[in-house]
Structures are given as structure tokens and as C-alpha cells.
Amino acid sequence: MTSRPSRPRDRGIPEATVARLPLYLRALQGLSERGIPTVSSGELAAATGVNSAKLRKDLSHLGSYGTRGVGYDVEYLIYQISRELGLTQDWSVAIIGVGNLGRALANYGGFGTRGFRIAALLDAAPEVVGRRVAGLTVRHIDSLEDVVSNEDVSIGVIATPAKAAQGVCDRLIAVGVTSILNFAPVVLNVPDHVDVRKVDLSIELQILAFHEQRKSAGRQGSDWVDVLDA
Amino acid sequence: MTSRPSRPRDRGIPEATVARLPLYLRALQGLSERGIPTVSSGELAAATGVNSAKLRKDLSHLGSYGTRGVGYDVEYLIYQISRELGLTQDWSVAIIGVGNLGRALANYGGFGTRGFRIAALLDAAPEVVGRRVAGLTVRHIDSLEDVVSNEDVSIGVIATPAKAAQGVCDRLIAVGVTSILNFAPVVLNVPDHVDVRKVDLSIELQILAFHEQRKSAGRQGSDWVDVLDA
DNA sequence: GAATGTGAATGTATTCACAGCT
DNA sequence: AGCTGTGAATACATTCACATTC
Numbered sequence: 295m296t297s298r299p300s301r302p303r304d305r306g307i308p309e310a311t312v313a314r315l316p317l318y319l320r321a322l323q324g325l326s327e328r329g330i331p332t333v334s335s336g337e338l339a340a341a342t343g344v345n346s347a348k349l350r351k352d353l354s355h356l357g358s359y360g361t362r363g364v365g366y367d368v369e370y371l372i373y374q375i376s377r378e379l380g381l382t383q384d385w386s387v388a389i390i391g392v393g394n395l396g397r398a399l400a401n402y403g404g405f406g407t408r409g410f411r412i413a414a415l416l417d418a419a420p421e422v423v424g425r426r427v428a429g430l431t432v433r434h435i436d437s438l439e440d441v442v443s444n445e446d447v448s449i450g451v452i453a454t455p456a457k458a459a460q461g462v463c464d465r466l467i468a469v470g471v472t473s474i475l476n477f478a479p480v481v482l483n484v485p486d487h488v489d490v491r492k493v494d495l496s497i498e499l500q501i502l503a504f505h506e507q508r509k510s511a512g513r514q515g516s517d518w519v520d521v522l523d524a
Numbered sequence: 525m526t527s528r529p530s531r532p533r534d535r536g537i538p539e540a541t542v543a544r545l546p547l548y549l550r551a552l553q554g555l556s557e558r559g560i561p562t563v564s565s566g567e568l569a570a571a572t573g574v575n576s577a578k579l580r581k582d583l584s585h586l587g588s589y590g591t592r593g594v595g596y597d598v599e600y601l602i603y604q605i606s607r608e609l610g611l612t613q614d615w616s617v618a619i620i621g622v623g624n625l626g627r628a629l630a631n632y633g634g635f636g637t638r639g640f641r642i643a644a645l646l647d648a649a650p651e652v653v654g655r656r657v658a659g660l661t662v663r664h665i666d667s668l669e670d671v672v673s674n675e676d677v678s679i680g681v682i683a684t685p686a687k688a689a690q691g692v693c694d695r696l697i698a699v700g701v702t703s704i705l706n707f708a709p710v711v712l713n714v715p716d717h718v719d720v721r722k723v724d725l726s727i728e729l730q731i732l733a734f735h736e737q738r739k740s741a742g743r744q745g746s747d748w749v750d751v752l753d754a
Numbered sequence: 755g756a757a758t759g760t761g762a763a764t765g766t767a768t769t770c771a772c773a774g775c776t
Numbered sequence: 777a778g779c780t781g782t783g784a785a786t787a788c789a790t791t792c793a794c795a796t797t798c
Contacts (some may be wrong), residue, residue: 308768316730334779341709347769347782354781362775362780379730380737387729398624402725410729415573418667449729449734462652472739473732475725481573489735491728495705496634498721499617500546500609502679502703505719507610509702510678511553540789564757577760577791584759592758592797 311352317342317350319375325368334365353491381409388447390462391454392425392432395477399453400428413445418458435462449473455509456480463490503504537608541582546581547572549605555598564595611639618677620692621663621684622647622655625707629683630658643675648688665692672699679703686710693720 321341339346354380360366389396392415418435425432450466452459459478476482476492551571579702586615591677619626622645648665655662680696682689689708704724706712
């Protein structure tokens with residue numbers, strides 16, 4: 295359908311592709327720093343650990359930015375991916391919860407590869423509020439609504455204890471935040487128009503444990519379980 | 525194939541299922557604490573934000589542990605999922621890199637829901653080595669090989685700067701570690717038998733930015749890009 | 755009646771393999 | 777000759793819908 299001739303790209307990039315674009319971007323930035331002008335799908339695939347056909351298909355969703363027989367222009371591709379990811383503008387981020395993790399996040403210097411700026415740090419604990427962390431003064435959680443409006447925060451990072459997370463999440467959504475990165479080990483309840491991504495240490499460890507167990511259980515590998523069940 | 529009558533489960537649980545089991549487990553533990561004895565797929569699905577048919581299919585990969593017309597026994601299911609994930613044994617974890625993030629990880633009290641124990645903290649910086657963090661004395665990275673052997677470490681957590689990550693990774697693998705959780709923003713090169721999972725703040729933010737951009741660009745939504753390209 | 759477990763249908767992602775451009 | 781871009785084939789994952797069991 296829609297056989298319009300110069301239709302450079304399709305809206306609706308597959309989610310799996312979106313998740314890999316930042317990876318390509320980082321690798322390309324490395325190449326750029328080393329002054330390398332062009333790269334083939336094979337090389338970029340090797341640098342990012344993906345299959346080269348997959349990489350080409352991913353890039354083809356953005357448009358036709360390669361040159362057959364040559365490869366991709368590094369700078370041009372950096373620009374195109376950055377634009378697609380929305381990194382040509384700056385996004386303001388608020389970090390809620392300034393415990394160990396919140397501090398670690400705030401101090402994570404190369405905050406993304408630019409494109410993001412920490413607009414505020416918020417916490418509820420009196421002994422933390424007012425402290426300076428990563429060049430910012432920690433503000434009280436009660437000013438969340440003000441901060442989001444005034445600083446035009448579009449991404450909220452939740453680094454609170456599990457119990458506080460849903461409440462913070464609700465408040466963020468109520469003031470119009472629609473993108474949330476959640477480090478608290480809870481499933482957040484949000485309306486459809488809100489995107490939540492979660493980072494969960496214990497889930498990652500458990501997935502690793504699953505595979506580790508498989509590896510160590512290589513011996514007879516099938517029936518000891520039946521015994522337990524019997 | 526293999527129509528053996530009482531074959532309780534199939535080895536080879538889909539990866540997508542494995543990634544959700546920890547979620548179910550956490551929700552079940554919550555129910556357990558509240559003294560709730562049984563749960564239906566619908567209830568558990570609601571608590572974890574998944575579709576109930578998906579949940580049932582996931583659980584069916586472990587075996588047939590539900591009761592039609594009733595639901596699942598909470599305690600029994602906790603046990604079965606724990607066992608499947610390998611949480612009935614304890615796994616020793618070494619954290620390499622004791623900067624802000626490493627400290628945050630070390631202090632993350634509920635380290636998983638048990639099943640994991642931090643066996644060692646390692647760092648290269650003289651000003652960190654010897655310090656006590658989260659009840660452990662930080663050891664020098666040179667003792668990595670000793671620590672892994674003596675403490676029987678099976679999971680390595682890399683929380684070093686990007687430059688150091690591949691080197692640390694290689695050393696872990698050389699002493700037999702086959703499960704790695706990587707927080708450094710680099711693609712680690714590892715042999716096939718090693719599992720790596722990565723947690724990458726800037727990738728998560730970029731994925732959110734992509735969707736955020738889509739949401740804010742709702743107006744004409746198709747052709748302004750062509751103008752730029754022309 | 756209520757809820758599981760699962761074939762069948764659908765949707766999404768990866769990989770192959772090669773036509774087409776430079 | 778080399779490498780992209782992409783249909784076709786395959787693999788994986790989700791969802792539907794219902795027969796089966798308690």
C-alpha cells in the first residue's frame with residue numbers, strides 16, 4: 295500500500311529496533327572519535343554484537359542511508375539515529391529518591407551521550423533535602439509538581455524504596471509526565487499513554503541464576519526432578 | 525514426541541517466560557506475606573501486569589501446578605518457581621567496581637529475594653581498597669582470581685568504568701565465571717557459553733526519549749521529515 | 755460454575771539469500 | 777567486486793477461545 299514514490303521512512307519502527315538504535319549510536323560515536331568516515335553493516339554489527347542482516351533491516355526502518363558497495367557514512371548515520379531517537383533536543387530528567395542509587399545515577403556523568411539533563415533531585419527525607427549532590431540541591435518531594443512544571447521535566451526517574459514508588463509515579467503522571475524509568479522493585483500501574491521502563495537488579499540476577507543452574511546441572515539433566523515430584 | 529505419561533515439565537523454557545518468572549515470584553511472595561493461600565491466573569496477572577493467558581502458558585512450562593476451578597496454591601507455586609530459577613541454592617556474587625554504583629548495589633539490602641549473597645567487593649583504586657562497604661572490606665582487583673575460587677563466585681557484577689569492563693570480564697571468564705551482569709556502557713565480548721545481561725541507563729533513557737518524541741510530535745505526523753531531507 | 759491448560763491463530767522478530775545499485 | 781536493502785522463510789511470542797477438570 296501507499297506506493298508514493300519518495301517516502302523516506304515509515305512511522306512505526308519496531309520496538310526491538312528502537313531498543314538497538316542506542317547501541318548502534320554508541321558504536322558510531324566511537325568510530326567518529328577515531329576519525330573513521332564510513333562503516334559497513336558487517337563492521338558495525340561486529341562492534342555491537344548483532345547479526346549484520348538484522349542491523350541492515352534495523353537501519354532500513356529509518357530510511358535508506360547507506361551506499362551499496364561502500365557502507366554507511368558515520369557522521370550522517372549518527373545524525374539520523376540521533377534525530378530518530380529524539381536526541382537533537384534536550385530532555386529534562388527529574389530523579390526522585392536520592393539514596394545510594396539516586397546519588398549514583400545523579401553522578402553518572404556521561405548522562406546518556408548528551409540529550410539529557412538532570413533538572414532536579416527530589417527526596418522525602420529531611421536529612422537529604424538541602425544537600426548538594428552532583429551540583430544540585432536536593433529538593434523536597436513536595437515541590438515535585440512545581441519542579442516538573444517549571445523545569446519542563448519530561449522524564450521521571452524513580453529511585454525510591456518500593457513502597458513509595460507508586461505514589462511518586464501517580465504524582466508524576468498527574469502533572470503530565472508520560473515517560474518513567476523505574477528502579478524500584480515494583481510493577482507500576484499506569485494508564486496506556488504512559489511509558490514505563492524498569493531496571494531491576496534482582497530480576498536480572500534471577501535470570502542469570504536460571505541459566506547458571508542449567509549449566510551446572512549438565513550431568514543427567516532430566517529426571518532428578520521427577521523424583522522430587524513423586 | 526516423548527509421550528511418556530507423567531512428564532512434569534519440559535526442559536527449554538522460553539526466554540521470555542524465564543524473564544517473567546521473577547515477576548510472578550515477587551507478586552506471590554507479597555500474597556504469601558498477606559497470608560493469601562491461593563490465587564487465580566487472573567489475579568496474579570493483574571498484579572504483575574501481564575495477560576492472564578500468557579501467565580497460564582508461562583506457568584504451564586514449569587508443569588501443571590494449578591487446580592482447575594480454583595487457581596494456584598501460593599506457597600507451592602513459590603517453591604516451584606524458586607526451584608526453577610535456581611533460588612533454592614545460594615549464589616555467590618562478586619561486585620567489581622566500588623564507585624557510586626557499586627556501593628549502591630552493595631547496599632541494596634533485599635538482594636534479590638534471597639538466593640544471592642555478596643561474596644566480595646573489588647576495586648582498583650587505592651583509596652577505596654580496604655574500606656568497609658555494606659559490611660565487607662573492599663579488596664584489590666588483583667585478588668579477583670583468588671576470591672572467585674575461594675568464595676566460589678558464580679556471578680560477576682561489573683560496575684567499573686567502561687574502559688575497564690572488558691578486561692575485568694575477561695578475567696572473570698578466565699577463572700570460570702559464566703554469568704555476568706554488566707552495568708558498564710560497553711558491549712562485552714564473550715564466548716558462547718557465557719551469559720551476559722546488561723543494564724544501561726543511557727539506553728533506557730534514549731528509548732524513552734524516542735517514545736516521548738513521538739507523543740509530542742502528534743500534530744501533522746508525517747511529512748515534516750521529508751522537508752528536512754529534501 | 756470457575757479456572758486451568760493448550761491447540762490454533764495471529765502477531766512480531768530474526769535470519770537467509772539474493773537482486774540491485776555504486 | 778562489494779555491500780546495501782528487502783522479499784521470503786523461519787523462528788519465537790502472544791493472544792484467542794474452548795475442551796477439560798475440579
